[in-house]
Amino acid sequence: MKRTILLAACAALLTSGPTLAHGPHEHGAAHLNVAVDGSTVTIDLESPLANALPFEHSPSTPAQRKAVQNMAATLRKAENIFILPAAAQCRLKEVTLESAALPAELLTAPHTQQPAKSEHNDHIAHGADHVAGKPEHADHADHAPDATEAAHADLDASFVFECANADALKSMDVNLFAAWPALHELRVQLVSLTGQHAAELTAEAHTLKW
Numbered sequence: 628m629k630r631t632i633l634l635a636a637c638a639a640l641l642t643s644g645p646t647l648a649h650g651p652h653e654h655g656a657a658h659l660n661v662a663v664d665g666s667t668v669t670i671d672l673e674s675p676l677a678n679a680l681p682f683e684h685s686p687s688t689p690a691q692r693k694a695v696q697n698m699a700a701t702l703r704k705a706e707n708i709f710i711l712p713a714a715a716q717c718r719l720k721e722v723t724l725e726s727a728a729l730p731a732e733l734l735t736a737p738h739t740q741q742p743a744k745s746e747h748n749d750h751i752a753h754g755a756d757h758v759a760g761k762p763e764h765a766d767h768a769d770h771a772p773d774a775t776e777a778a779h780a781d782l783d784a785s786f787v788f789e790c791a792n793a794d795a796l797k798s799m800d801v802n803l804f805a806a807w808p809a810l811h812e813l814r815v816q817l818v819s820l821t822g823q824h825a826a827e828l829t830a831e832a833h834t835l836k837w
């Protein structure tokens with residue numbers, strides 16, 4: 628019975644598109660959608676925050692903020708987490724990390740945080756420009772969810788690799804279990820030229836082949 632429900636859920640995921648997919652929130656499990664399209668490998672990871680952090684709320688202490696930044700830094704080095712064959716000569720092109728519970732600035736790479744400032748002079752008076760130009764300094768606490776409410780939250784991450792030798796793209800080793808000890812099961816949907824594959828990866832068996 629449970630198997631039937633899961634299959635139905637997977638079908639719904641595929642028709643609604645991977646970026647909008649939302650699997651059930653189950654601590655210890657996460658969902659991975661992999662698309663191998665020619666020389667491009669696109670990976671979407673959706674996981675309860677609890678697999679990556681000891682909490683599922685906005686960080687309230689310096690230690691928690693640091694934990695979020697460390698978690699993000701690990702994922703941004705995605706070439707160490709999603710190991711593609713060396714012969715495929717893949718390069719990590721893009722990493723996007725999002726969570727409704729976490730401040731975006733903690734998930735962003737430090738060197739990409741600064742807003743682009745191309746104009747040194749502006750016709751607008753400096754005072755007005757100054758006020759209009761800093762909405763990011765508004766108090767986030769006003770909009771934060773009630774911290775006393777025990778809510779669950781997910782992390783949505785996406786990764787894009789470009790590979791020089793697409794012919795060698797036949798497998799991928801997923802190292803996420805080493806980075807996230809709380810993760811026990813990764814439910815994978817993979818789409819490639821050879822068709823659609825489903826797999827369940829664990830800390831003991833974490834290589835995808837297609």
Ligand SMILES: [Zn+2]
Nearest residue numbers: 675677779780
């Ligand atoms: Zn949760």
